[in-house]
């Protein structure tokens with residue numbers, strides 16, 4: 001109430017009248033400036049002028065358009081995104097936009113697939129690693145009876161896995177059989193490649209004629225023996241921890257492979273050593289083949305599969321090897337030592353025999369783990385050394401029989417003149 005009486009005083013009325021006057025003047029000023037703006041003509045001086053030589057164009061009242069120069073267009077492109085202009089989409093533009101939309105969808109699909117594939121690959125790797133770790137290395141004392149082969153190897157044994165896939169995955173883990181598997185697996189791969197090269201390329205690069213087909217085919221007995229021996233051995237050492245039944249089957253195959261290698265190695269040597277003595281050659285080849293089959297049958301008997309027959313098995317193999325060496329003695333008597341060294345690759349034969357016998361001795365005596373129990377669990381155990389020596393002996397033998405074949409081709413020739421003369425004279429008589 002008090003404030004209203006103060007506002008109604010004559011002084012206040014004067015002040016109010018002054019205020020309203022000022023406000024009215026402000027409003028009028030604003031209206032005036034707005035009208036001035038509306039009525040004012042555009043300042044043509046400030047507009048950009050088009051450079052032209054025609055003087056009449058300046059005089060016309062038509063609006064002039066500025067055509068941008070190349071430099072200006074380039075600068076505008078670089079300066080940033082263009083202002084959006086609304087243009088009516090042509091059919092081509094529409095198709096392009098549709099195509100780009102489809103391309104975007106496809107790219108998204110591909111990216112999704114790539115991500116999914118990466119995820120599934122990651123999952124597979126993780127599950128593979130998990131599967132590889134699904135068993136722990138075991139102490140000798142905890143092994144089942146059929147896996148207790150060498151008591152000098154204390155730790156690092158595979159337990160009974162009971163699964164073929166797990167056995168094969170164990171190839172990539174470190175245990176007592178790792179080196180046994182890999183030594184013969186690498187040898188097997190080598191002896192698969194060597195025959196391919198042997199039969200594809202000419203036997204002698206510098207000779208005018210190639211080796212005769214039967215002379216080349218006889219090498220097959222050696223290649224087949226080596227491949228089967230190394231394959232059976234690799235398989236046995238891989239799956240021996242599956243179960244007693246599987247271990248028994250593959251251990252017999254392993255022995256069979258060794259017998260095949262001995263017989264297969266001997267046949268090409270007999271073929272070239274008694275090249276022109278047909279009946280002697282045939283007798284020896286048949287004899288060694290029969291002995292090989294007998295050894296094979298003997299060693300595949302269930303009784304001889306037990307660990308206590310280890311020495312017996314070794315003796316059988318050594319006996320087969322020595323019987324195979326009997327024709328060599330015959331050959332030396334026939335040709336003399338120096339000629340036997342030259343013709344029969346005697347040095348290679350002796351080296352091969354030495355490697356086999358050393359391997360067999362280490363295998364039977366369990367050296368060096370006998371002297372270092374528990375120290376050769378993973379590396380340098382007798383069986384690994386035996387494997388390495390077997391592969392080395394096979395390579396030496398291949399070199400030896402190749403030398404004999406080369407000598408027959410280059411020096412002696414594939415014909416047997418002495419034999420033909422004898423046969424002719426016999427016929428005449």
Ligand SMILES: [Zn+2]
Pocket residue numbers: 180233237383387
């Ligand atoms: Zn073995």
